[in-house]
Amino acid sequence: MTIARAAALAVFLLSPLAAPALAAESEQYQNLLTPLYAGNQTIIGQEIAYPQGTPKVTAAIVTIPPGQETGWHTHQVPLFVYILEGEISVDYGDKGVKVYKAGDSLIEAMNWPHNATNKTDQPVKIMAVYMGAEDKPNAEPAEGAK
Secondary structure, three states: OOHHHHHHHHHHHHOOOHHHHHHHHHHHHHOOOOOOOOOOEOOOOOEOOOOOOOEEEEEEEEEEOOOOEOOOEEOOOOEEEEEEEOEEEEEOHHHOEEEEEOOOEEEOOOOOOEEEEOOOOOOEEEEEEEEEEOOOOOOEEOOOOO
């Protein structure tokens, strides 16, 4: 791109004529979205805090068979969860037990022991997106409830 074209583009983008075009594009894009989660807190009311270090995002499908559980564990990193299929019960100790069903989404508790159990006769499928760092594990075993 020549300097003259770049300058003309900059003038257009900063002009009042660009605002309707950018707003329409944003509106068009927004119409394509189905929001799953928007917020700044985990499911138990903690402020979301990103780890320091080199970013590492991991996306996975977690499948929990009927009658099985994850075992008590914690997350040092923010974890976005979307329940694809089934129903799961998560025990947060003195923060209570929460039940999530297909279509539910949340930011999981951080540095708080919890255990997810599939109490149904169908598998549970969960999309998990860990927003971590190279030197932080996505999950670690924990002693049990607080």
